[in-house]
Amino acid sequence: MRNPFRRNARPAGGAAFSHRENGEALHLALIQEGRTIPTSEWMQRRPDAAAALGRLFAKAEENAEPGKHPAVLVLEKDLVLSPRCIAELDAASALSLGLPAPTPLALDLKPIGRIDEDGFRLDVRWVKPGGQPCRVAINGAMIACEGSERRIPEPLWSILSVATSLSAPVDKAERFRLLALLRRYWPEDGSAGVTSEPYLRDMRVHYASSLSLTLRTLTPDRTDFDPVLFGQGVADEAQADGRALDEAFDNVLTPSAQKLFAEDRFRREADARPVYVLRDGEYIFIDPSLRPALEAVRRLQDRPESERRAFVLNPRKVLKEFLGEELAEKIALDELFVETEQFSSRVAGVDVWRTPVLPWIAPI
Numbered sequence: 001m002r003n004p005f006r007r008n009a010r011p012a013g014g015a016a017f018s019h020r021e022n023g024e025a026l027h028l029a030l031i032q033e034g035r036t037i038p039t040s041e042w043m044q045r046r047p048d049a050a051a052a053l054g055r056l057f058a059k060a061e062e063n064a065e066p067g068k069h070p071a072v073l074v075l076e077k078d079l080v081l082s083p084r085c086i087a088e089l090d091a092a093s094a095l096s097l098g099l100p101a102p103t104p105l106a107l108d109l110k111p112i113g114r115i116d117e118d119g120f121r122l123d124v125r126w127v128k129p130g131g132q133p134c135r136v137a138i139n140g141a142m143i144a145c146e147g148s149e150r151r152i153p154e155p156l157w158s159i160l161s162v163a164t165s166l167s168a169p170v171d172k173a174e175r176f177r178l179l180a181l182l183r184r185y186w187p188e189d190g191s192a193g194v195t196s197e198p199y200l201r202d203m204r205v206h207y208a209s210s211l212s213l214t215l216r217t218l219t220p221d222r223t224d225f226d227p228v229l230f231g232q233g234v235a236d237e238a239q240a241d242g243r244a245l246d247e248a249f250d251n252v253l254t255p256s257a258q259k260l261f262a263e264d265r266f267r268r269e270a271d272a273r274p275v276y277v278l279r280d281g282e283y284i285f286i287d288p289s290l291r292p293a294l295e296a297v298r299r300l301q302d303r304p305e306s307e308r309r310a311f312v313l314n315p316r317k318v319l320k321e322f323l324g325e326e327l328a329e330k331i332a333l334d335e336l337f338v339e340t341e342q343f344s345s346r347v348a349g350v351d352v353w354r355t356p357v358l359p360w361i362a363p364i
Contacts, residue, residue: 014032014045014046015030015031015032015037015045015046016030016031016032016098017029017030017031017046017049017097017098017099018030018031018098019098019099021139021140021142022080023140024082024083024139024140024141025069025080025081025082025083025140026080026081026086026099026140026141026142027078027079027080027081028078028079028080028081028097028099029077029078030042030045030046032045036077036078037077038076038077039074039075039076039077039078039079046096048096049096049097051093051096052089052092052093052094052096052097053097055093056072056079056081056085057072057074059071059072059085060072060073060074060079069082070082071084071085072085082140083140083141083157084141084157086099086140086141086142086151087141087151087152087153087154087156087157087158088153088154089151089153091153094151099151100142100149100150100151101150101151102150102151102152102153103143103145103150103151103152103153103156103193104128104129104150104193105126105127105128105129105134105136105143105145105150105193106126106127106128106129106193106194106195107124107126107156107159107160107163107193107194107195108124108125108126108127108133108195108196109122109123109124109159109163109194109195109196109200110122110123110125110196110200111123111196111200115175115176115179115203115205115283116275118169118172119169120166120169120175121166121167121168121169122163122166122167123167124160124163124164124167126143126145127195134146138152138160141157155185155186155187155194156193156194158181158185159182159185159186159194162178162181162182162185163182165178166178166179166182172274172275173274173285173287173288176205176207176275176283176285177207177285177287179203179205179285180205180206180207180285181207182205183203183204183205203281203282203283204278204281204282204283205282205283205284205285206229206252206253206257206282206283206284206285207231207252207284207285207287208229208230208231208252208284208285208286208287208290209230209231209232209287209289209290209336210229210230210231210232210234210235210290210335210336210337210338211227211228211229211230211290211293211294211297211336211337211338212227212228212230212245212247212337212338212339212340212343213225213226213227213228213297213312213315213343214226214227214228214247214262214340214342214343215312215343215346215347216262218312218346218347221305222305223305223308223309223311223312224301224308225297225301225308225311225312226262226263226266226267226301227262227266227294227297228247228251228258228262228340229251229252229253229261229284229286230245230250230251230252230338231252232287234250234338235338238250244340244341244344245338245339245340245341246340246341246342247340247341247342247343250340252284253278253284257278257279257282257284260278260279261276261278261284265277265278266298267298267301269298270298271295271298272286272291272294272295272297272298273286274286274288274291289331289332289336290331290336292323292327292331293319293323293331293333293336293337296319296322296323297319299322300318300322312347313347315337315339316333316334316337319333319337320333
């Protein structure tokens with residue numbers, strides 16, 4: 001019977017790693033003298049690959065994200081590697097495991113239309129080092145070109161995944177979400193094998209899906225506040241790191257961009273907008289679920305002092321009253337509004353500042 005595993009070079013007198021594709025996953029096996037070695041013996045049989053194997057076995061212990069396959073699945077005689085796991089391998093680890101080298105091809109992205117147009121899409125292609133287009137076959141994190149199979153490393157793999165989703169027009173919310181992801185993965189230098197027009201390289205798209213407040217003024221007689229925007233799950237990440245949420249460190253915007261957004265772009269409009277243009281090529285997109293809450297914050301900025309003070313003292317309560325219980329529950333307001341360390345510390349004990357009204361003392 002033909003061995004379905006692709007055989008790699010066998011080290012002198014030792015076992016050789018082999019791999020085969022199964023859907024988008026890769027099955028890694030260790031073969032010695034025609035026999036498939038149990039995974040429990042791999043470290044002993046291939047001590048030269050111990051570091052790489054140790055990382056894979058550690059990944060197998062991690063909990064998979066909801067709805068996703070585990071990064072590594074350990075079976076009796078093989079390891080099942082997810083595409084992301086394959087892409088995340090460094091060159092030395094991949095080499096020790098007998099996996100293909102990173103592709104020398106570059107990912108070329110060309111924007112078709114403007115990002116604020118409904119027909120916007122990306123033309124995605126692979127090019128050779130000289131710039132010539134190359135017809136490829138992609139399966140998971142593996143790429144084949146002209147009979148040569150290579151591996152798509154990070155950040156190329158993540159950029160490709162997002163760019164492929166933008167290869168056809170999508171609705172505005174999804175478009176800006178994907179563009180924000182694309183910019184997150186984008187390499188800061190040119191060594192990662194991604195080429196594009198300057199328009200796309202220079203673009204910055206921030207995606208906001210939760211908010212807090214920063215206090216501009218907080219005196220006994222005056223309360224002013226601005227929104228601070230965050231990405232999804234930042235509060236949970238901060239908690240996992242054993243720290244409080246920080247309005248500067250965890251903000252989706254830089255301090256200068258936050259200042260421009262809060263003091264100019266946000267306040268110049270009476271209503272909240274789905275997209276704010278900060279500077280040329282820099283945008284902030286507001287998640288649809290966040291917009292009602294951000295709209296409420298904008299309206300509350302213009303309310304009388306007593307209402308503004310009540311809002312900063314109990315933001316969630318006031319927002320629920322403003323939005324209504326049904327809408328607040330629909331947008332998951334309790335998770336959407338988060339409190340930063342700075343906001344909590346400034347609001348604590350704020351009512352103590354107010355001068356008490358003593359009826360037996362006549363006003364002067």
